[in-house]
Amino acid sequence: MNIVSLLKEKGFRVTKPRLEIIKVLSNYPLSAEEIHDALDKKNIRVDLASVYRSLELFVKMSVVYSIELGEGKKRYELVNKNYHHHHLICNKCGTIEDVEMNEINFDKKINEKSKFLIDHHHLEFFGLCQDCQ
Amino acid sequence: MNIVSLLKEKGFRVTKPRLEIIKVLSNYPLSAEEIHDALDKKNIRVDLASVYRSLELFVKMSVVYSIELGEGKKRYELVNKNYHHHHLICNKCGTIEDVEMNEINFDKKINEKSKFLIDHHHLEFFGLCQDCQ
DNA sequence: AGTATTATTGCAAATTAGTTGCAATATGTC
DNA sequence: GACATATTGCAACTAATTTGCAATAATACT
Ligand SMILES: [Mn+2]
Ligand SMILES: [Mn+2]
Ligand SMILES: [Zn+2]
Ligand SMILES: [Zn+2]
Numbered sequence: 300m301n302i303v304s305l306l307k308e309k310g311f312r313v314t315k316p317r318l319e320i321i322k323v324l325s326n327y328p329l330s331a332e333e334i335h336d337a338l339d340k341k342n343i344r345v346d347l348a349s350v351y352r353s354l355e356l357f358v359k360m361s362v363v364y365s366i367e368l369g370e371g372k373k374r375y376e377l378v379n380k381n382y383h384h385h386h387l388i389c390n391k392c393g394t395i396e397d398v399e400m401n402e403i404n405f406d407k408k409i410n411e412k413s414k415f416l417i418d419h420h421h422l423e424f425f426g427l428c429q430d431c432q
Numbered sequence: 433m434n435i436v437s438l439l440k441e442k443g444f445r446v447t448k449p450r451l452e453i454i455k456v457l458s459n460y461p462l463s464a465e466e467i468h469d470a471l472d473k474k475n476i477r478v479d480l481a482s483v484y485r486s487l488e489l490f491v492k493m494s495v496v497y498s499i500e501l502g503e504g505k506k507r508y509e510l511v512n513k514n515y516h517h518h519h520l521i522c523n524k525c526g527t528i529e530d531v532e533m534n535e536i537n538f539d540k541k542i543n544e545k546s547k548f549l550i551d552h553h554h555l556e557f558f559g560l561c562q563d564c565q
Numbered sequence: 566a567g568t569a570t571t572a573t574t575g576c577a578a579a580t581t582a583g584t585t586g587c588a589a590t591a592t593g594t595c
Numbered sequence: 596g597a598c599a600t601a602t603t604g605c606a607a608c609t610a611a612t613t614t615g616c617a618a619t620a621a622t623a624c625t
Contacts, residue, residue, distance in 0.1 A: 312572060312621050331611080346575045351612060353573095367500035369554075371583070372611060387548040398542060409531060409557055415520040417559040421502075424542055426550040445592050445601060464583080479604045484583060486602095504612070505582060 305360060316345040320353045321362070326382060328366055328374030328395060366421055368395070385421075389428035396428065438493060449478040453486045454495070459515060461499055461507030461528060499554055501528070518554075522561035529561065 302321045306313050323329070323337040331354060335347050354375050357363035365373045368388050387396040406417040435454045439446050456462070456470040464487060468480045487508050490496035498506040501521050520529040539550040 310572095314573065314621070316574070344575095347611095348576080348613075349574055355613095365502065367502060367504075369498065369500060369506075371500075371506070373502075373504065387542070387546065387550070389548075390551065396546075396548060398546065398548075400538075400541075405533075405555070406557070408533075409520070413520065413529075413531065414562040415522075415529060415531075415557070415559055416565050417520070417557045418523065419559070420555060420557045422538070422553060422555045424539070424548070424550045424553045426548055426552070429547040432549050440593095443601095447592070447602065449603070465581095477604095481584075481605080482603055488584095 302362060305362060309360065311356065311360075315343075316349050317353050317356075319343050319345060320350060321357070321377075324363060324375060324377045326376055326379060326384065326397065328368070328376045328386070330372050330374050332372075334375070364419075366423070368423060369425070385423060387424045387426065387428070389431050390425055391427055391431035394428045394430075398424065435495060438495060442493065444489065444493075448476075449482050450486050450489075452476050452478060453483060454490070454510075457496060457508060457510045459509055459512060459517065459530060461501070461509045461519070463505050463507050465505075467508070497552075499556070501556060502558070518556060520557045520559065520561070522564050523558055524560055524564035527561045527563075531557065 302318065303313050306317065311317075319338055319341075320334060323334055323341075329337070331347065331350050334354075335345065335350050338345050338350075354363060354365070358365055358375075362378055363375050364378050365375050366386070367373055368386070382399070384397045384399045387398055388394070400422070405420055405422075409415065409417050435451065436446050439450065444450075452471055452474070453467060456467055456474075462470070464480065464483050467487075468478065468483050471478050471483075487496060487498070491498055491508075495511055496508050497511050498508050499519070500506055501519070515532070517530045517532045520531055521527070533555070538553055538555075542548065542550050
């Protein structure tokens with residue numbers, strides 16, 4: 300389902316800032332500042348506070364999710380049910396790559412052996428990218 | 433090896449703040465503020481800036497490691513080679529539980545199929561603890 | 566389309582986590 | 596104990612994020 304219907308469906312307004320923010324997001328995790336800069340380069344003026352507010356809404360709507368990669372700030376990606384992946388973060392240059400590991404179903408595994416009910420997980424790998432080794 | 437020898441070995445001074453900070457750490461991840469408060473309750477006065485500086489040193493020494501659980505701040509745990517575990521974080525009450533998953537060796541798996549050289553990983557599960565379900 | 570209602574935005578100020586400069590202090594060495 | 600200097604406390608600072616509020620824009624209703 301697309302963002303316009305999702306917003307309408309839940310009674311939220313379809314605004315330019317919201318639509319433009321969604322457009323710059325992908326499966327590559329961007330910080331709020333980077334999203335803001337990306338919009339700036341497209342000559343789209345959205346206040347940083349509004350970027351934060353939109354992201355907060357999108358996270359609540361499960362359209363976007365946030366991860367923290369040890370940098371002291373959050374990064375945001377589009378939720379994509381068909382592309383379950385994790386990240387490889389280079390300790391040296393900071394490059395972020397994707398890894399798919401669809402062969403293991405952690406959540407189920409945990410839900411079987413523990414009374415904790417898993418909704419989702421974050422798995423991040425830290426090391427050296429090919430160039431930095 | 434204990435912290436006193438480790439500090440001496442690397443030419444760092446064995447100071448009261450450092451020793452006391454290590455004492456309040458465990459396998460339960462605490463924020464800098466919480467560490468500071470824990471010391472306060474023991475009537476040990478260590479400046480928050482010193483807490484941050486000690487933690488930074490301990491992380492560099494690989495005695496402590498930090499994780500981020502989506503709260504916008506770091507949490508610190510003692511490194512324990514014999515107890516490889518991950519966390520279950522309750523979305524409702526914020527409780528943090530440990531999970532062991534020693535049966536899978538992700539890092540090796542990734543290193544086999546990718547050119548990225550993994551050093552370590554963070555795996556955190558988010559959901560509802562027993563009480564909050 | 567024009568107007569009314571109110572959610573959302575921009576802007577500035579505030580807050581929180583973490584960092585830094587520097588003088589005072591404590592640790593390790595002789 | 597005295598000396599050299601690493602570490603600390605304190606205050607000021609920065610970066611990320613949040614918040615209050617008036618201005619604006621999106622939907623609902625003629
Ligand atoms: Mn990604
Ligand atoms: Mn733990
Ligand atoms: Zn790299
Ligand atoms: Zn709970």
